[in-house]
Amino acid sequence: MKRFFMQRKNLIVSAILILCLILSTLAFAQQEQDENQQKVKNVILMIPDGMTIAHTTLSRWYQGGEPLSMDEIACGLVKTYSANNPITDSAPAATAYATGYKTQNRYISIYPEMVSMPGVGQVEEKDFYKPIVTILEAAKKVGKSTGLVFTCQFPHATPAAFASHTDNRNDYESIAEQMVYNQVDVVLGGGYKYIDKNQRKDKEDLAGYLKQNGFFVTTSWQEAKNFSGKKIWGLFAQDAMHYDFDRNGTGEPSLAEMTQKALQILSKNRNGFFLMVEGSEIDWASHANDPVGVVSEVLAFDKAVKVALDFAKSRDDTAVIIASDHANGGMSLGNYTTKYDTALLNDFLAYITKAKRTGAGIEEHLGNNKTDENIKKIVSEYYGINDLTSDEINAIKNAKAGNLNYVLGPIISKRSNIGWTSNGHTGEEVVLYAYHPNGYIPRGVIDNTEICDYMAEILGIDLGSFNENAYISNIDLEEKGYDVSIDTINPSNVQLVINKGSKTYIIPQNKNVVLEGSNQYKLKYVSVYIPSAKRFFVSSEIESLIKLP
Known part of the structure; x- marks a missing residue:
């Protein structure tokens, strides 16, 4: 009898173990299925620069109370502060979206050396100013197409943060050169003079470089509209483009038209794409406290949102994320003189609707x-x-x-x-909007760095692995025994010089090449020089090229 019960007990234990194994397998399979459902092939990030709730409210009123295209996907709020300031400027704000890291004001996609805001981790001194690989750069490395659409000049802070690295957001010439050598597949907006050798101080023929590398370069929207290839830089103004209300007769496309064209081109890549679309001049109108400019640019941006959402909803592989980089102007509907209990809608709109x-x-x-x-x-x-x-x-x-x-x-x-508190940025949270084909979206109050984390997650990109060994500095190379110097004779073309035996390796700033005699080698990442710190960062595979014994 005792033997019978022992056998029965063993059978029960075995059955329980088998059941646990089955449940564990099913749970793992379910988790894997859930993760697969979270993944998408394409991400469209849309940034209405400087936009707040007051901006969207006024724009809704302007169009008779009709909802904006973005209204239906509002889902949370985003904290916008930078590493060292409660009120961010566009450079660190865009950096947070592009890299998942906070940096300090004026810096673009590099680590900060000053951190003073609560909850922001201090960077090790050896990593001060080091370039951070962006979501766009990583997407390109894994075979996706990449695009930037905007109405400002392309080296401006927001587009720049996705394809360049610097401690000076106003160094447009260096930023432009890095963005060109990063070979973003589709660039549509303003700023032709920054690739024109006749207008650049250093006389670099960046337009020529793009053409030599298979890009179609144009200043004509008609030519861009008819383009059927995969790589294009369409820059439709010498500097920034016009506000949308002022666009008639200029030949410039709308933000919605450029977004449509970008999606048409980028979607040809079976591996997917990353696209950033910026409503650049919402911010500029806010700086000027110009409500007409605000309405012009919010509505132009919202038309681009409709294009993006229509594209995403027609497929099952595309997510759309919308968030301003910061608030601007302290705009309010009602001011010190407003008698709010008697004010009528026309008291707010009479002049704006006539504009x-x-x-x-x-x-x-x-x-x-x-x-x-x-x-x-x-x-x-x-x-x-x-x-x-x-x-x-x-x-x-x-x-x-x-x-x-x-x-x-x-x-x-x-x-x-209409009231305003400032001609500058303000520090409150901004609205988060998101669409995912399977409803996997961030909610609540999140940090701006989490936008990048979310995009990387749904694209299946491990940004941490890209950043782990992406760059090495001149200081690191010296500590490893290399004979290194920085040639600053030509301030417009600073070079890192490495001597090894009879060979000299020259690495120009802002490019992704190494010159050794008549030989030229290509690097994974563009080289970055930080003049204030006398640090030169170069793609880390430089060591394997030089092969120090």
Whole structure:
């Protein structure tokens, strides 16, 4: 009898073990299935630079209360502070989205040396200024196509953060060169002069380099629209493009049209793509406190959102993430003089709905004809304002070139019950919007770095592994025994020089090449020089090329 019960007990134990094994296998299979459902092939990141809730509310009112395309996918809030400031500028804000790391103001996709905000980890001194591999660079390395669409000039902070590395966001020439050598597949926006050898200070023929490497380069939207290849740089203005309300007659495409074209080209890659689309000039209108510019650019951005969402919803492999990089202007609907219990909607919209151009567009139209009568005529015709004061007329007359929107914006705001607290950025959270074919989206209040983490996760990209050994500095090389020097004779073309025996290896900044005599080798990443720290960072496989014994 005892033997019978022992056999029965063993059978029960075996059955339990088998059941546990089956359940574990099923759980693992379910987890694997869930993870596969989270993965997508394509990611579209959309950044309405400087946009806040007040911006979207005013834009909704402008179009009769109709919802914006982005409204249906609102899902949370994003914290925007940088590594060293409660209020970020666009460079570290875009860096957080591009790399998953916070850096300090003015820095683009490099580690900070100053960290003072709570919860931001301090970087080791040896990694100060080191370039951080971006989601775009990693996507390209795993065989995906990459794209940037914007209305600013392409070396501006937000697009720059995805394809360049520097401690000076205003060094447009170096940034442009890095972005060109990073060979982003599709670049559509403004800034042709930064690749034109006749307009660059260093006379580098970046347009020629692109053409030699199989890119179609054009300043014509008609040519870009008819392009049927896979690699294009379409730069439709010498510098920044016009505000959307001012675009008529310029030949420039809308943000929605450029987004549509980018998706058409990038979707040819079976491995998928990463695309960043920026509504660049929402930010600029906010700096100027220009509500007409705000409405112009928010609605233009929202049309691009519709293009992206229509594309994503027509397939099962594309996610769309939308988040401003920061707030701007402290815009409010209602100001100190507003009697909110009696104010009607028309009290906010009367002049804005009549507006035919932004302040920047009015400046072009006025030209040098700034007589009192012409100012009154133009402002009446384009804004419906017929009661300009003498102080306002004089302010328009005396506005610095390129800054008339800073005068006209407040004139319209005052008459429209719209308040502003600043001509600069502000530090509050911004709205998060997200679409995923299987509903796997971030929710709640998240950090801006988590946007990058999320994109990397759903694309199946391990950014940490890319960053682990991506770059080595001149200091690291010296410590390893290399004969290294930095040649700064030509400040526009600083070079890292490595001597080994009878051979000399020359590595120019902002490029991804090594020169040794008549030989030229290509590196994985562009080389980066940080003048303030006298640090030169180069792609780490330089060691295998030199082969130090």
